[in-house]
Amino acid sequence: MRFKTIPDETISRLFPYMRALVCLNEKGAEIVSSNRLSKICMINSAIIRKDFSYFGEFGKRGVGYNVPELLAKIRKILKLEEYKKVALIGTGNIGRAILSYNYFPSEGFKIVLAFDKDVNKIGSEINGIRINDIQNAQRMILDQNVEICIVATPVDETSKVINMLSEFGIDAFLSFSPCRLNLPDNVKVTCMDLSTELAKLAYYSNKEIEN
Amino acid sequence: MRFKTIPDETISRLFPYMRALVCLNEKGAEIVSSNRLSKICMINSAIIRKDFSYFGEFGKRGVGYNVPELLAKIRKILKLEEYKKVALIGTGNIGRAILSYNYFPSEGFKIVLAFDKDVNKIGSEINGIRINDIQNAQRMILDQNVEICIVATPVDETSKVINMLSEFGIDAFLSFSPCRLNLPDNVKVTCMDLSTELAKLAYYSNKEIEN
DNA sequence: ATGTGTGAAGAGCTTCACAGCC
DNA sequence: GGCTGTGAAGCTCTTCACACAT
Numbered sequence: 001m002r003f004k005t006i007p008d009e010t011i012s013r014l015f016p017y018m019r020a021l022v023c024l025n026e027k028g029a030e031i032v033s034s035n036r037l038s039k040i041c042m043i044n045s046a047i048i049r050k051d052f053s054y055f056g057e058f059g060k061r062g063v064g065y066n067v068p069e070l071l072a073k074i075r076k077i078l079k080l081e082e083y084k085k086v087a088l089i090g091t092g093n094i095g096r097a098i099l100s101y102n103y104f105p106s107e108g109f110k111i112v113l114a115f116d117k118d119v120n121k122i123g124s125e126i127n128g129i130r131i132n133d134i135q136n137a138q139r140m141i142l143d144q145n146v147e148i149c150i151v152a153t154p155v156d157e158t159s160k161v162i163n164m165l166s167e168f169g170i171d172a173f174l175s176f177s178p179c180r181l182n183l184p185d186n187v188k189v190t191c192m193d194l195s196t197e198l199a200k201l202a203y204y205s206n207k208e209i210e211n
Numbered sequence: 212m213r214f215k216t217i218p219d220e221t222i223s224r225l226f227p228y229m230r231a232l233v234c235l236n237e238k239g240a241e242i243v244s245s246n247r248l249s250k251i252c253m254i255n256s257a258i259i260r261k262d263f264s265y266f267g268e269f270g271k272r273g274v275g276y277n278v279p280e281l282l283a284k285i286r287k288i289l290k291l292e293e294y295k296k297v298a299l300i301g302t303g304n305i306g307r308a309i310l311s312y313n314y315f316p317s318e319g320f321k322i323v324l325a326f327d328k329d330v331n332k333i334g335s336e337i338n339g340i341r342i343n344d345i346q347n348a349q350r351m352i353l354d355q356n357v358e359i360c361i362v363a364t365p366v367d368e369t370s371k372v373i374n375m376l377s378e379f380g381i382d383a384f385l386s387f388s389p390c391r392l393n394l395p396d397n398v399k400v401t402c403m404d405l406s407t408e409l410a411k412l413a414y415y416s417n418k419e420i421e422n
Numbered sequence: 423a424t425g426t427g428t429g430a431a432g433a434g435c436t437t438c439a440c441a442g443c444c
Numbered sequence: 445g446g447c448t449g450t451g452a453a454g455c456t457c458t459t460c461a462c463a464c465a466t
Contacts, residue, residue: 035425061466201383202290
């Protein structure tokens with residue numbers, strides 16, 4: 001098992017497991033079974049066991065999983081033992097909402113830098129984070145050891161911004177534009193595309209519309 | 212082919228196809244091949260042909276697809292021939308960003324109603340949309356024939372809000388909370404979970420971190 | 423008795439490759 | 445020649461079911 005390729009879906013589920021384990025840990029639970037986790041996360045217990053098995057044998061047969069141990073192991077796999085440093089590019093409506101989103105710290109992410117190209121915004125602060133000139137992005141991002149960039153720029157600038165940042169050595173991007181970019185294979189871009197999600201919902205909706 | 216079940220992934224790709232076709236149509240292109248679309252959307256041409264084939268034979272062998280016809284057919288499949296009416300619940304940071312997001316109209320969605328429970332916000336307007344009392348949600352949503360609700364409430368209220376709205380007959384939700392809810396099967400909730408996406412990016416990132 | 427770990431079977435989606443039509 | 449439509453093959457992920465450990 002150990003040397004099989006790990007499904008992307010398995011990786012996607014690790015963070016939800018982690019959230020549940022943080023919660024269980026805070027409540028003082030020492031042991032959790034795949035069945036219990038299944039009910040909390042709404043994920044089939046066979047999937048949970050198989051997901052963990054990709055990384056080793058984390059549980060005890062007949063008993064279950066040790067909550068703090070399992071939590072530590074998942075944190076390590078996801079490289080979330082320390083805060084992940086995140087930079088935000090673009091402080092329009094979405095960017096400002098993200099800067100004000102106070103859940104990130106409790107989830108292990110910290111926005112340490114924000115950038116914009118608008119001289120009227122540069123120098124001001126949102127939620128205690130200074131907005132810097134995008135011109136200084138390279139130096140500041142390297143200085144701060146930022147690992148992930150959230151790109152919340154207007155659609156027609158996103159591609160340019162991601163290309164620029166990838167040249168600075170950033171290889172992980174969360175974008176809010178529908179982006180089909182030509183980028184090196186080692187660069188990973190996740191697009192949060194609200195319209196596509198709404199379109200899927202429209203397709204699956206069974207609501208009868210009177211016209 | 213016609214009676215096979217349609218993969219979710221196929222549905223996910225229809226909107227990106229539609230975007231590309233709108234663009235081609237505006238440029239006056241009459242014909243497009245799966246190869247050309249492939250380059251625009253960055254999706255393998257065999258997938259594109261198969262995706263369309265689930266809904267019928269849309270192209271001409273040796274020629275390609277008629278752009279306006281194909282566009283109309285995809286619009287119809289996605290039920291996006293008319294504006295889809297959307298309601299927003301919660302006008303915090305994310306909610307306000309969504310109300311200000313001016314791309315929705317051009318993509319076929321219209322936010323027609325916004326709700327909050329905060330008496331200080333009720334009555335004010337954002338981007339021309341009035342914030343209404345959540346107490347009036349049932350009547351107003353039914354009156355307006357809203358089909359999809361975007362739920363941008365604090366995490367601990369999301370479940371309650373979605374349950375309430377599903378009782379009003381809404382069956383399609385876009386949520387910004389990590390939500391594992393017990394809901395009837397016919398209700399579809401899509402969660403935009405930024406932290407989980409960041410966690411995946413952290414896992415796949417190869418950036419060396421000096422500590 | 424309880425609950426994990428995992429081969430094997432099954433389901434779902436993608437890619438191939440080519441017949442069929444323009 | 446060019447391009448679609450699609451069975452068949454291939455790949456990926458999920459579910460089953462049970463051996464194994466406590």
